[in-house]
Amino acid sequence: MNIAAPNIENTGPFTRACGWHKLLPNKIVEMAKKIKKLGQDDPRRIIHSLKVGLALTLVSLFYYIQPLYDRIGENSIWVVITVILVFEFSVGATLGKGLNRMLATLSAGALGVGVHHLATLSGEKGEPIVLEFFVAMIAATVTFVRFLPTMKVRYDYGLLIFILTFSLVSVSGYREDKVLYMAHQRVTTIIMGSIIAIVTCICICHVWIGEELQDLIANNIEKLGNFLQGFGSEFFKISEDRQPLSDIAFIQGYKSLLTLKKNEETTVTNLARWEMWDYRFGLFHPWKQYVKIGTLTWQCAHKIEALNNYLNSEIRALNEFGRKIQKPSTKICSESGKALRELASAVKKMYQRTSVNAHIEKSKTAIENLKFMLDTYHFEDANLQEIIPSAEVALTLIDVVPCIVKIADAVQELASLAHFKTPATRVSP
Amino acid sequence: MNIAAPNIENTGPFTRACGWHKLLPNKIVEMAKKIKKLGQDDPRRIIHSLKVGLALTLVSLFYYIQPLYDRIGENSIWVVITVILVFEFSVGATLGKGLNRMLATLSAGALGVGVHHLATLSGEKGEPIVLEFFVAMIAATVTFVRFLPTMKVRYDYGLLIFILTFSLVSVSGYREDKVLYMAHQRVTTIIMGSIIAIVTCICICHVWIGEELQDLIANNIEKLGNFLQGFGSEFFKISEDRQPLSDIAFIQGYKSLLTLKKNEETTVTNLARWEMWDYRFGLFHPWKQYVKIGTLTWQCAHKIEALNNYLNSEIRALNEFGRKIQKPSTKICSESGKALRELASAVKKMYQRTSVNAHIEKSKTAIENLKFMLDTYHFEDANLQEIIPSAEVALTLIDVVPCIVKIADAVQELASLAHFKTPATRVSP
Numbered sequence: 001m002n003i004a005a006p007n008i009e010n011t012g013p014f015t016r017a018c019g020w021h022k023l024l025p026n027k028i029v030e031m032a033k034k035i036k037k038l039g040q041d042d043p044r045r046i047i048h049s050l051k052v053g054l055a056l057t058l059v060s061l062f063y064y065i066q067p068l069y070d071r072i073g074e075n076s077i078w079v080v081i082t083v084i085l086v087f088e089f090s091v092g093a094t095l096g097k098g099l100n101r102m103l104a105t106l107s108a109g110a111l112g113v114g115v116h117h118l119a120t121l122s123g124e125k126g127e128p129i130v131l132e133f134f135v136a137m138i139a140a141t142v143t144f145v146r147f148l149p150t151m152k153v154r155y156d157y158g159l160l161i162f163i164l165t166f167s168l169v170s171v172s173g174y175r176e177d178k179v180l181y182m183a184h185q186r187v188t189t190i191i192m193g194s195i196i197a198i199v200t201c202i203c204i205c206h207v208w209i210g211e212e213l214q215d216l217i218a219n220n221i222e223k224l225g226n227f228l229q230g231f232g233s234e235f236f237k238i239s240e241d242r243q244p245l246s247d248i249a250f251i252q253g254y255k256s257l258l259t260l261k262k263n264e265e266t267t268v269t270n271l272a273r274w275e276m277w278d279y280r281f282g283l284f285h286p287w288k289q290y291v292k293i294g295t296l297t298w299q300c301a302h303k304i305e306a307l308n309n310y311l312n313s314e315i316r317a318l319n320e321f322g323r324k325i326q327k328p329s330t331k332i333c334s335e336s337g338k339a340l341r342e343l344a345s346a347v348k349k350m351y352q353r354t355s356v357n358a359h360i361e362k363s364k365t366a367i368e369n370l371k372f373m374l375d376t377y378h379f380e381d382a383n384l385q386e387i388i389p390s391a392e393v394a395l396t397l398i399d400v401v402p403c404i405v406k407i408a409d410a411v412q413e414l415a416s417l418a419h420f421k422t423p424a425t426r427v428s429p
Numbered sequence: 430m431n432i433a434a435p436n437i438e439n440t441g442p443f444t445r446a447c448g449w450h451k452l453l454p455n456k457i458v459e460m461a462k463k464i465k466k467l468g469q470d471d472p473r474r475i476i477h478s479l480k481v482g483l484a485l486t487l488v489s490l491f492y493y494i495q496p497l498y499d500r501i502g503e504n505s506i507w508v509v510i511t512v513i514l515v516f517e518f519s520v521g522a523t524l525g526k527g528l529n530r531m532l533a534t535l536s537a538g539a540l541g542v543g544v545h546h547l548a549t550l551s552g553e554k555g556e557p558i559v560l561e562f563f564v565a566m567i568a569a570t571v572t573f574v575r576f577l578p579t580m581k582v583r584y585d586y587g588l589l590i591f592i593l594t595f596s597l598v599s600v601s602g603y604r605e606d607k608v609l610y611m612a613h614q615r616v617t618t619i620i621m622g623s624i625i626a627i628v629t630c631i632c633i634c635h636v637w638i639g640e641e642l643q644d645l646i647a648n649n650i651e652k653l654g655n656f657l658q659g660f661g662s663e664f665f666k667i668s669e670d671r672q673p674l675s676d677i678a679f680i681q682g683y684k685s686l687l688t689l690k691k692n693e694e695t696t697v698t699n700l701a702r703w704e705m706w707d708y709r710f711g712l713f714h715p716w717k718q719y720v721k722i723g724t725l726t727w728q729c730a731h732k733i734e735a736l737n738n739y740l741n742s743e744i745r746a747l748n749e750f751g752r753k754i755q756k757p758s759t760k761i762c763s764e765s766g767k768a769l770r771e772l773a774s775a776v777k778k779m780y781q782r783t784s785v786n787a788h789i790e791k792s793k794t795a796i797e798n799l800k801f802m803l804d805t806y807h808f809e810d811a812n813l814q815e816i817i818p819s820a821e822v823a824l825t826l827i828d829v830v831p832c833i834v835k836i837a838d839a840v841q842e843l844a845s846l847a848h849f850k851t852p853a854t855r856v857s858p
Contacts, residue, residue: 038576045576052592053569057561060600064557069604077601084568084593128493132486139513140482147467147474163481164513171489172506175498302731388820395817 047205048089055200059083059193075185082193087201090209092271094201098194099274100158105190108162109183111138112169116179119170131170139163153270210272210281213265217290218348220297221407223253224304225340228400231307232333235393236326254308257301265294280350286417293347293410300403306396310389322390324377328370332397335363336404343411350420356408363401370394476634477518484629488512488622504614511622516630519638521700523630527623528703529587534619537591538612540567541598545608548599560599568592582699639701639710642694646719647777649726650836652682653733654769657829660736661762664822665755683737686730694723709779715846722776722839729832735825739818751819753806757799761826764792765833772840779849785837792830799823 039046062068062076069076086101088094119130145151146159165186173179230250269287276283339359346353374394414420468475491497491505498505515530517523548559574580575588594615602608659679698716705712768788775782803823843849 034577035573039573045573049569049573052572053565056568056592056596057565060561060564060596063600063603064561074601074604077597080596080600081593084589084596132489132493135489136482136486139485140478143481144464144468144474144478148463160513163485164510167485167489167509167513168506171492171509172503174492175503302734305731306735388817388824391817392821 044205044207045089048207051200051204052084052087054204055083055087055197056080058200059196072185072189075189078186078189079193079196082190083197086194086197090207090212090271091202092209092273092275094198095276096154096271096274097157098198100155101161102191102194104158104161105165105187108165109169109187112166112173113179113183115166115170116173119174128174131174135167135170138166154273208275208280209268210275210285210287213268213272213287213290214347216268217265217294217297218344220257220294220301221340221347222344223250223257224297224301225337225344226250227254227304227308227337228333228340229337231304231311232330232337235307235311236322236330251308251311254301257298258305265291281418286414289410289414289417293407293414296403296407296410300400300407303403304396304400306392310393321377321387325370325373325390325394328366328373329394329397331366332363332370332401335359335366336401339363339404339408343408346411346415346420350418352415352420352422356411360401360405360408363404367398367401370398473634473636474518477636480629480633481513481516483633484512484516484626485509487629488625501614501618504618507615507618508622508625511619512626515623515626519636519641519700520631521638521702521704523627524705525583525700525703526586527627529584530590531620531623533587533590534594534616537594538598538616541595541602542608542612544595544599545602548603557603560603564596564599567595583702637704637709638697639704639714639716642697642701642716642719643776645697646694646723646726647773649686649723649730650769650776651773652679652686653726653730654766654773655679656683656733656737656766657762657769658766660740661759661766664736664740665751665759680737680740683730686727687734694720710847715843718839718843718846722836722843725832725836725839729829729836732832733825733829735821739822750806750816754799754802754819754823757795757802758823758826760795761792761799761830764788764795765830768792768833768837772837775840775844775849779847781844781849781851785840789830789834789837792833796827796830799827 059080062072062079072079082101086094086097088097115131115134119127119134122130142159142163146156151159169179169183169186173182176182227250230248234248269291272285272290273287275281336359339356342353342356342359345351346356374391488509491501491508501508511530515523515526517526544560544563548556548563551559571588571592575585580588598608598612598615602611605611656679659677663677698720701714701719702716704710765788768785771782771785771788774780775785803820
């Protein structure tokens, strides 16, 4: 784009206007390309947009069809508003918002009617004062509760809607005689809107965020495994056999792990917990365990950053010391890589994997060999700067295996909590 | 809490109910403690809650005072709703939401009136069809645009409100004769509500998120500097002089750096960009530069994780090799620590700091000395596992200085972009 853009700095206003005139089509083309890529990267985004359009079309029928309009009247607009505000990309997010909105409206509506009743008891002059007092007090209290981390994570939207509905019912109740009718209307329309949004979201090409989370966690473990396996075979290669580093897929995969946001799993997990009806996971799926596994994977990825750095550096393990430690190091890499890939497949397919322990045992044996070599190796006249890279690779590998054991334990815990199928049932087909 | 809780597992339903009965006061006390701590940690949260209550009280006067109610009528409720939805903790967030809401309502209102006019041209039967088509199409398009990362970051709320207002005006316009009046009412009430929220937020104990961001960035750089300075004096100490590690403040500070969310600065920066009226920063403050400095600090913190690990391990630099590299290593630590602390104070006070370069030059010289030692050190009969910790500390320190140079360059760029005061002007008082 930079090549196509004419230089519009340091020129007169007229020339500059011409410059913008020429730039504009470029900008539009660029924007169109971005939008196209967005759709290609994840076509479900297009489907989601169409679903929102469809839900709105459905819901605006309340306005166009006379019998429906007669029943709800102009409050139909709250059905439309609710659908727009509640409809989200994933089922979990939609359910979370919908349930929050319904519960908050219900409870705040009831409280609003109660406060309105209390206020009418205090006479015509006292009424606005009592109302003002309650609105200010409840709004301030609920706003403060929104700061509580446990509340913020799951009920922030609900608390906001609580303030909104309460103010709406109690304040506008001052001018309205039929407060109970108004509150009832609001609750009904919001429940209708939420249900329409949730049903549309689930019934048409649903996106279960729980499955996304499972894939995310499994893919990350797999990338780690691929990197370790790839590293073992690449680092100790002689120069001529090496591929250009930019071509190697396992390094790209590993790098994508490092750029992961540390709290991404937490956000996704909080949405997944709303998906109570996903047939694969059931009502009491241990979602928190995914956060634990995700954090351990992230820590492990950062621990082996040193390995990646040495892969990029010119000095590799070509010296005598490097050749000495090659065999146990490669063994550790391949065995722990296999263990990680088994773990990834266990998470993805919800099967128990018994072979993981065997791989871990083998890498532990390799570690003992490596430690013995490091202890007994004596070097004369060696250059420290040459030895350090290989030695650090060795020490990092010794450090990595306990990390992998932790991941394996966490996956094992998940497997028992979520009742993963045992290999015995897998033989049948 | 665990100690106080009676064991309520494996007991009959009656005993369990008694157990819960005993537990409940504990739960309430615990919750109360949490809420108290929340207020003590940041008293501005209490002030914010009271501000929301006050703004709502102000805005509900539209209902209670007859002359005001006569002007706006029952649409006053949109003023109340807008205040609740727009009012946020920081000025930046409130401005962002308020401007988004106002612009979106204005443009969507205009578009809605236009589409309604178009629909009425197509006859009584054609009208709902034309309306349905436009609502579905525009909702789907705007929903898709919300996926664009550049849009999502700053205009997500505005786009949502755009869909909302457009549907509201065009759909409910089908049953309303005075569409133009309705759209006008909606735009006016929302602008009023937004302005009330923004003014209350700015005028009473405002929280400028730009200043928070500046402090966040400066404190992180300072923590890094404290850690390096502290590390230099602690790592090469002999055993008897050492404090227990848990007591050392600089380690705690450093650890808090590691748990920082990588994208925290980006989120905060996007809010800070809305604060166009903060007198300290002005309209064109280079906020993006803070993200750059924050990322560099984060990378640097992760690079020196190895130093922290060795500080915790039993093996420290007590051997001959460790004593040999002590002098240049300590020099690097203290000089680069000083440089970082100067940089932190430059960011915080918006002054240029010329002494930074001197400190960096000194640490560069120390690096040359250290490198020379590593190159010339020859060791016979040394145990590799004993030497590695000190050697890795040395190599990490050699790696850290270029990182600090990058931070210094980024701060220098910020200083010139944001016109930081030069030291010359600082002499005057």
